[in-house]
Amino acid sequence: MNDKAQRFSALNISDPLIQTTAQKLQNQFGSFQKIRDSQRLEIQIQRQKHFALVHPWQDQFGLNWLIVTVVPESDFMGQINANTRTTIGLCIGALGVALPIGILSARWVIRSIERITQASEDMADGNLEQHVKHSRLVELDKLGNPFNSMAGQLKESFETLEDKVKERTTELASANDEIITLNKRLKEDNLRMGAELDIVRQMQQMILPNAEELEIEGLDIAAYMEAADEVGGNYYDVLNTDGVVTLGIGDVTGHGLESGILMLMAQTAVRTLNEIRELDPVLFLDVINRTLYKNVQRMNSEKSLTLAILNYSKGWVSISGQHEETIIVRNGGQVERIDTMDLGFPIALDDDIAEFISHISIELQIADGIVLYTDGIPEAKDINKKQYGVEQMCEVISQNWHLSAQEIKQAVIDDVRRHIGTQKVFDDITLLVVKRTQLGVENKSQPQAAALV
Structure with a gap:
């Protein structure tokens, strides 16, 4: 108009772009x-x-x-959006091409695998004439080659299997004949061994003291012995010679024929020395040991036995030899346990045991007595593997000491049986109860010590 520059408010400009931008700045910042x-x-x-x-x-x-610079989003996003649409179209096209190709490739691979699978199933059904064709796929070809090799080996093996079966059948028939022959021999040997064991068992029973031998004036005696097997390794004896009562008790290691034979040897040796009136305890046990030791060496055996000998006369008893504890029971049931560890040495374990042998003497009053036993009693186990124990045996003896020797013996055996229950008896059980009933001769001087076990 007058050629002068004029200022206009951006808020009043008719151009919507300028007006909207100015309004936005005005609203956001309050003023320009x-x-x-x-x-x-x-x-x-x-x-x-x-x-x-x-x-x-x-x-x-x-x-x-x-x-202020204002740029519409469409000015620089148009090309980007166009490129995006183009990319999506190309992806869809690529997928349309790749999908059929993938399906065809998968079917090709699956057909090759199915051929191998079918061949395996046919082999499992017994058809060994199988061969997998060569494949263009390296991996499948590597799988097919070992399969063909395996099929050939199986075919060869099955072709020779029948011959091998026939050969083995012939060998088994021959072996079966040998087994039958061996079984017959074994049966005959078992019968023979059974007869031999029965003879030894009968001999053991025959040499045990009979009821009459246990009837000794001034003493009440009861005895019990049960073997775990047909032939046991326990030994006990009661000998009355010239007013001296000799009590012997022993236990051979293990049980069976060897143990039974060694027990018979021990009984014979004790009886022989008793008959010749050998009263020296050292000489008595030393002779027995040397005799049995030499026999055990002849037998090429490792058996040995504990052996204790007790000599009773006129109210005194002497004890010698190593065995289980000797139980002395006083009138009223008071129990004294005598350890025999220092009174001897195991028999037949060494050729010279004289230096280990000793003895002790104990006086017995009226109603006092002695209880001898083997380890089969305290070591008897119940179904829970708990042992019976010496303490339990002593308690039963003490509680029943007012009864006869036979009743005391039976009370102990019944209590052991109750403890064992249904459990198997694993060791021989021997028990000897001796109870003094009268003074007899008034001469109460101590007797000479005799060999004791």
Whole structure:
């Protein structure tokens, strides 16, 4: 109009882009003067997104402007969106091509695998004429080659199997004939061994003291012996010679034929020395040991036995030899346990045991007595593997000492049986009860010590 520059408010410009941008800045910052730093804005103009960059600018002449740049989103996103659509189209096309190719390839591989599978099933059904064709796939070809090799080996093996079966059948028939022959021999040997064991068992029973031999004036005696097997290794004896009562008890290691024979040897040796009136305990046990030791060496055996000998006369008893504890029971049931460990040495274990042999003497009053036993009693186990024990045996003896020797013996055996229950008896059981009933001759001087076990 007058060729002068005029200033217009951006808020009143008719251009919607300028007006909307100015309004957005006005609303966000309150006034244009508050914009001191560059700002980035998003503006909706006619439902289209625009990006605005506001940058303050000043110079030395006092100009203070805001430089605003507004760019529609469509100006730089159009090409990107077009590229995106193109990419999606290409992907769909590639998928359309790859899918049929993948299906065809999978069917090709599956057919090769099915051929191998079918060949395996046919082999399992007994058809060994199988051969897998060569495949273009390296992996399947590597699988097919070992399969063909295996099929050939199986075919060869089955072809020779029948011959091998016939050969083995012939060998088994021959072996069966040998087994039948050996069984017959074994049966004959078992019958023979059974007869021999029965003879030894009968001999053991025959040499045990009979009821009449246990009837000794001034003494009440009861005895019990049960073998775990047909032939046991326990020994006991009661000998009455010239007013001296000799009690012997022993236990051979193990049981069976060897133990039974060694027990018979021990009984014979004790009886022989008793008959010749050998009363020296050292000499008595030393002779028995040397005799049995030499026999055991002849037998090439490792058997040995514990052996204790007790001599009773006129109210005194002497004890010698190593065995289980000797139980002395006083009138009223008081129990004294005598350890025999230092009174001897196992028999037939060494050729010279004289230096280990000793003896002790104990006086017995009326109603006092002696109880001898083997380890089959205290070591008897119940079904829970709990042992019977010496303490339990002593308690039963003490509680029943007012009874006869036979009743005391039976009370102990019944209690052991109750403890064992249904459990198997693993060791021989021997028990000897001797109870003094009267003084007899008044001469109470101690007798000479005799060999004791």
